Amino acid sequence: MMSLNTKLVSKNAYFISKNRGRVTARVRVPGGNLETKYFPVIQEIAERYGNGTVHLSARQALTIPGIPAEKIPEVRRLMASYIQGVEVAAGVNITDVESGFPTPLPPNIIACIGSRDCALGNVDTAELAQKLERTFYPGGLMLKMGVAGCANDCVKVHMQDVGIIGMVEPLYDPARCLSCESCVKNCPSSALRMENYKVRRDGLSCLGCGECVLKCPTGAWSRGSPYYRVVIGGRTGRKHPRSARTFLEWINEEAVFRLIKNIFAYLEKYRNKNLPKEHLGYVIDRTGYGVFRQEVLQGINLGPKAKVARYINFGGYAYGKGVAYD
Ligand code: SF4
Ligand code: SF4
Ligand code: SF4
Known part of the structure; x- marks a missing residue:
């Protein structure tokens, strides 16, 4: 039985399998959006x-299990056309497509289908995910x-x-409003009220x-500029799962990209370098939210509408603690 150099195998996003001598190939799909012309190469590798x-x-991500480790060089040759099309042609800086994906750690950037196909979408999520891929992949963290x-x-x-959530500033045209109150009744945060037969936000x-834009029968509400909410510190894992919390809202796209850049710098500075990877939330727990906030907002113009969380209580729980069993 051939012994596997696990470091070498995982370097290009192959994973050791529980089935000896076999590996699993991980294939990035930035934004979860893939043109069907790439299906045949995935099918060929799998079959x-x-x-x-x-x-x-x-x-x-797509994962292809059951690959004999000694076949990695052949799989790489097939995968090169996928990486060339999905990553390099989209502007990602990968110089050697023949070697496979250049790093195991930076995870796929996920996205819902967004405004390309969903009536509720405030932003083109796949486009933003692909732009994030271009800007921050490969990276090392x-x-x-x-x-x-x-x-x-x-x-x-x-x-x-880090979660990025599309927002929209709704614009109101009182001349089109019939005072039907549909928007008022459907606003999830009770931000709307009627005043003299017109709506106040x-x-x-x-x-x-x-939601008001969708619920208005006359088009009195329309979508204004897109903005973003940024939530931080979510994670699963065997230690302490928890949901992310809102850090910023009403920020523009440029501020999002500057923020992510600063978060990578913060991670580089404060992460536990003895660990191969550490979730952002654990690093924030160690430095405190105040240090995180100060470091990652440096040099960013958040704009006049932006709101920054004064403090964050993440909550969450540790497995096996604080749970009463019958
Ligand atoms: S745009 Fe909103 S409703 Fe539509 S898929 Fe995305 S998260 Fe879901
Ligand atoms: S439905 Fe309410 S919360 Fe949603 S955008 Fe309209 S006013 Fe704002
Ligand atoms: S749903 Fe449209 S028409 Fe009805 S009250 Fe709201 S803005 Fe006016």
Whole structure:
């Protein structure tokens, strides 16, 4: 039986399997959005080298199990066209596509289908995810990121280190308003009220969800500028799972990218370098939210509408603690 150099194997996003001598290939799908022209190469790798199946990971990557380790060089040759098309042609800086994905750690950037196909979508999530991929992949640090098109968060960015949620500023045209109150009744944060047969919006309570736009029968509400809510510190894992909390809201796209850049710098500075990877939330627990906030907001113009959380209580729980059993 051939012994596997696990470091060497995982270097290009192959994983050691419980089945000896076999590995699983992990294939990135930025934003969970893949043109069907790439299906044949995935099918060929799975059928010729794997066990004929493809597992869809919870984080929207494709995983191809059952590949004999000695076949990795052949799989790499096939995978090169996928990496060239999905990553390099989209602007990701990968110089050697023949070697496979250049790093095992930075996880796939997940996204819901967003405004490309969902009526509730406030932003083009796949486009933003692909832009994040271009800007921050390969990199070397683990930061699980997700993009949701609206506050419904179908893609569960609240379980990511950083979740980006599309918001919209609703614009009101009183001339088109019939005073039917549909928007008022459907606003999830009670931000709308009627006053002299016209609608008033409380900007401080508004979530930017866009529900009023959808519920208005006359088009009196329309979508204004897109903004983003950023939630941080979500994670699963065997130690202490918890949901992310809102850090920022009503920030623009440029501020999002500057923020992510600063978060990577913060991680580089404060992460536990004895561990191969550490969730952002654990690092924030160690430094405190105040240090995190100060470091990652440096040099960013958040804009006049932005709101920053004064403090964050993450909650969550540790497995086996604080649970009463019958
Ligand atoms: S999160 Fe919003 S935009 Fe995305 S799929 Fe769900 S409802 Fe649609
Ligand atoms: S965007 Fe959402 S929260 Fe804001 S006013 Fe419209 S329905 Fe209410
Ligand atoms: S749903 Fe439209 S028409 Fe009805 S009250 Fe609201 S803005 Fe006016």
